[in-house]
Amino acid sequence: MDTKWKSKMGIITWLVLFSFGASGVLAAWIGVREYASQSVLFWIYTVGAAVVLAVTIMLENKHKIVGRIAPQKGESLYKKIPFDVAILLLGFTVILTLLTSQYRGFFYYGSFTRGLMNHLFNVIIVFGLCLMQGIYFYRRFTDFASLEADWKNALVIRFLRTIRDFFANIKVVTKVFVGLTAFFLFGLVTGLTGVESGLLTIMLIGFFLVIVPLFIIIIKKVGQFNKILIHANAIANGHLKPDLEVKGKSELAKLASSINKMKNGVKASQNEQAKSERLKTELITNVSHDLRTPLTNIMNYAEHLKDPNLTEEERLSYIDVIDQKSKRLKVLIDDLFEASKMASGNVELIRNRVDITQLLEQALAEFDKDIEKSSIAFRINHPEKPIFAVVDGQKMWRVFDNLIGNILKYSVPNTRAYIDVKEKDSQVIITFKNISNYELSENIDELFERFKRGDESRHTEGSGLGLAISKSIIDLHEGTLDIYVDGDLFKVTIKIG
Template sequence: MRRRSIYIQLFTVTMALFLVSFIITGTLLFSFMGTYLTSRHEKELDNIARQVVNITVYIASTNGQLTAEAYRLNINAVAQSTDTEIFVLDEKGELVTTSIENFDDKIKEEYTQDILEGNGATYRGSLGGIFKGEVLTVARPIKYMGSVVGGVLVSIPTPEVTRMRIEVLKIFVFNVAFVAVFVAIFVYLISKRITKPLSELTSAAKSIAGGDFKRRVNIDTENEFSELGDTFNNMADSIEQLENMRSSFIANVSHDLRTPMTTIIGFVEGIMDGTIPEEKRQWYLSIVLDESRRLSRIVTDLLDLSKLEQGSFNIEPREFDINELMRLSIIKFEKRITEKNISLTVGFETENMRVDADKDAIQRVITNLFDNAIKFTPEGGFIDVNTGVKDGSAYVSIQNSGLGIEKKDLMHIFDRFYKSDKSRSLDKNGAGLGLYIVKSIIQAHGERVWAESEPGEFTRFSFTLAKANEKKKNDDKKLIEEV
């Protein structure tokens, strides 16, 4: 389905609103002008009727000194000067004189009754068929010495009223058309200005979707579009960074898988074809075993990553002694620590530190952190291991001397696929997933993990766990609240 652009929709809606508003305004103006002109003509006709009444009363007061012909001429003069038709009636409603030549018709009683009763009236229509078209007629009584002695009807064709209304409407329509051109130009420019950032964002989004992760937008406005543009650029930065880490991760994993596999294949082939003498086979088999374990660790990391991303990495908390787990881990890494002549310091705040967590998952965390600490500690360096209680939670910290981590890398050290080129360049056996897995496991427990480092001096990783008794107290409190 073809989609209409926001620009076209905005322009169309704005112009439609403009035209509708002017149509409504024009309709109201046309109606108002009709009412206003009719009212004005009624007042004019009323003034003419009063003038005729005054003439009639004046003639009546002269006791017949002015002839009927003179009276008729006066009435005709008034009618001609005002473009109206005038009818003068006697006290019986009979026609005395009119401005219409050769008029021998009779005014119907329905138009004479009101004025003969001393009341004024206004009529619209043909005045009982006297006129071919519609006229506006004002009727006024003629009073002399307190008595009604006749009446006056003054008529004007309504096409004159309509003509004036049409003239006003023409002027209005012309002005509307004139203004509409400028409004259309204004709306066009404003619509373009409003939709330009959206068009730029759409184009940039398509470019990024097509693989151009360096595409950015430059929206220089002081409104929400500018904020949207900044947000889009931040998103693009994150996507580009993630893509770079993904590419690096694939390259690292490919290399990390290929290297031990090449070693294993080479040594196994050497043993099978007799190239490696029998007395050295045991030593080479131990290398094959180490490389196989290395492959296993990489595959385990990849499987754990998949579980974490799919949300299928289940945490099963139970109570155990974190200090005991730390002691077992130290024993596990004792050989490597001794080989590098590393000085190990252990500081337990209490003999036993009972925590509530998934023991196997925490074992994985400690193993990863110990492995990193040993890996990046130089010959003759030191490792400090500490446990204790802080802010009601148990904490574990593992600190090692060495190159440390730059600040720019420290903020990304727990990101998946991330592997610092400088501070972690000694890591030849990992794919950059260990710390991401550490963070994910600790966060799955609802706890915190963080890293501190002073480049050239030390790096310290710490995490918290819920104390077993505190966990029970919190669970009991929740149970009481639910009850």
């Protein structure tokens, strides 16, 4: 029996019975006084309709037929209808159903049976449409996941959004002009229709629905403009306040956003200027110290050489010291000159297709004696096949020379240093890792500063320009040189395209 009512024929039969019962009961409820004096036929029809309606309700409770009236295939099409249009369609169908239900012309029709059949046909159609829309709308309304999106895509909301966007692109002066014009027209029309109570009521409604909201909007815009003006004056006087709140897409919102960007630019410029001043002071101090020390030694030993009582051995010893210090001085001056050229970008790269692995091996070969003397164990990992990159070989050799030299100068004795070369995603990646013998700053940017030394006491040799020069060279090659510090672990990663 349950299968019978779930079939298409069973659903249609139930819909016919329900339409007859519901329309009969609605008609009796709406127009019972009008038809109370009619023939017994009216009462028989009404009572019969009530009985049929009760039976269909019991069948629905048992077999859940209503849910099958609205097929799932049609639901996807129904969801394409804007939400507010769906509400209007449902409301129109409900009204049409009520109007169709209370029609009783067939009581006076030439043939009662024929009139009743025509009436039932109309009632079945409107009730079927009403039930189907009601089911679809209920499912759509209770689907909270998509209800918000449905409402945002409603025609009314889209229209209001269009109006808002339209006014958002109108200048503030135009908005104020429109507002004042609306005030003027309202006053003019109110004066001309003052004695007409009907028109006055309409004007009052228009005043509260249009003029008052427009006045509030203008007041808010003026207040927002004043905030922007105060903020701009504060920035002009050097006081950097928190960012202005940016709401919407109006001209004032765009102005507030621009002022926020300008303020952040000023703040960044001030920070950069302060950092530049600090670096300039440190640069002068470091340059003075690093140049003065070997220069003082050269001057002192040159003075000693003037002593006629010096033995030949002492004289040669002093000359050797002067030679070492002069070479040290030359290295400092050359590095300073190189760093200045790199910073200015006044460097021409001579690019060639170079085997990076072979270039690294050559750089390591230059340090063979130093590596043998040190207690640092170097571990070199690279593929057997050549890894090529289009670079300036001499400049890249300088990068490797600086980084290998830093490992030898600043590593903890009796530790390992790792150098890895690999190719990934058309990039050559070279990694240098060692354990630092000196405490490293957590501020990575400071390690790239000029004359920055791993040994802050400056007892080790070197200009402190190695990392700064190396980074500048890699930047000129449009690559990256990144530093990673974790405690005493010092890691440099170079990526070249």
